[in-house]
Amino acid sequence: MSDIVLQTNSLGMTFPDGTRALNNINLTIRKGELVSIIGPSGAGKSTFMRSINLLNKPTEGTIMFEGEEVCKAKGKKLRLIRRQIGMVFQHFNLIKRSPTYQNVLHGRLGYMSSFKGGLGRFSEEDTRQALNILRRVGLEEQAFKRADELSGGQQQRVGIARAIAQSPSLLLADEPIASLDPSSSENVMNYLKTVCEEDGLTSIVNLHQVDFAKKFANRIIGIKAGEVIFDGSPKELTDGIINYLYYNK
Numbered sequence: 042m043s044d045i046v047l048q049t050n051s052l053g054m055t056f057p058d059g060t061r062a063l064n065n066i067n068l069t070i071r072k073g074e075l076v077s078i079i080g081p082s083g084a085g086k087s088t089f090m091r092s093i094n095l096l097n098k099p100t101e102g103t104i105m106f107e108g109e110e111v112c113k114a115k116g117k118k119l120r121l122i123r124r125q126i127g128m129v130f131q132h133f134n135l136i137k138r139s140p141t142y143q144n145v146l147h148g149r150l151g152y153m154s155s156f157k158g159g160l161g162r163f164s165e166e167d168t169r170q171a172l173n174i175l176r177r178v179g180l181e182e183q184a185f186k187r188a189d190e191l192s193g194g195q196q197q198r199v200g201i202a203r204a205i206a207q208s209p210s211l212l213l214a215d216e217p218i219a220s221l222d223p224s225s226s227e228n229v230m231n232y233l234k235t236v237c238e239e240d241g242l243t244s245i246v247n248l249h250q251v252d253f254a255k256k257f258a259n260r261i262i263g264i265k266a267g268e269v270i271f272d273g274s275p276k277e278l279t280d281g282i283i284n285y286l287y288y289n290k
């Protein structure tokens with residue numbers, strides 16, 4: 042069986058106002074990789090990430106996700122694809138007034154009827170799993186606290202736990218540490234890497250901080266003006282490439 046999780050071919054994106062955000066992106070991402078996407082502001086990192094689950098529909102090319110052609114998917118097929126893709130957001134996107142464990146349970150909604158989900162009727166097994174995932178991100182003792190009582194770093198670990206509860210095959214994290222201080226950032230990236238490794242989960246993480254990308258990713262992709270200008274290991278990312286990527290030197 043192929044270990045390819047995601048493959049893009051000639052992927053391009055022009056927004057309705059004419060902004061060319063992505064150009065001819067050809068990438069193959071394999072099971073278990075932790076890929077970090079870096080590049081200057083406006084390079085197209087978020088657009089690329091959002092195109093994978095069609096939050097931004099690409100205008101050209103194809104995206105194959107686990108053998109399915111994403112750009113052609115609609116309705117139930119698209120919902121099933123999205124269920125396989127967990128998302129972690131910069132601003133956590135938690136339900137602030139709900140307890141931590143319930144936020145994690147929201148990761149299970151895609152597996153429930155809208156009736157049961159709407160009433161919050163999660164199974165005992167789902168609740169047990171949610172508590173178990175909270176333990177894995179070191180938040181067992183915060184399970185019954187309101188989400189907004191947690192620190193930023195803890196809230197992001199809840200965001201990771203919610204994505205993991207979805208049992209995804211791909212995790213997308215868009216600037217997951219951009220709102221955190223350096224020590225919380227380190228802590229969050231450590232948990233993210235560990236849970237991905239434990240579950241053999243593939244992840245793509247947009248990062249502004251090159252040092253974090255070098256420390257945590259096993260592959261780095263540099264995007265500049267909508268194009269891939271670097272794709273290699275952290276060791277291969279030289280200062281010269283970083284300067285070209287960010288400063289055009």
Ligand SMILES: Nc1ncnc2c1ncn2[C@@H]1O[C@H](COP(=O)(O)OP(=O)(O)OP(=O)(O)O)[C@@H](O)[C@H]1O
Pocket residue numbers: 056057058060061062080081082083084085086087088089
């Ligand atoms: N909805 C939109 N309509 C028009 N242009 C857009 C839209 N969303 C993004 N863009 C433009 O597309 C380009 C890529 O934006 P994107 O947000 O993907 O960059 P980024 O690398 O994620 O930047 P940042 O690091 O600042 O988040 C930018 O020029 C941006 O202004």
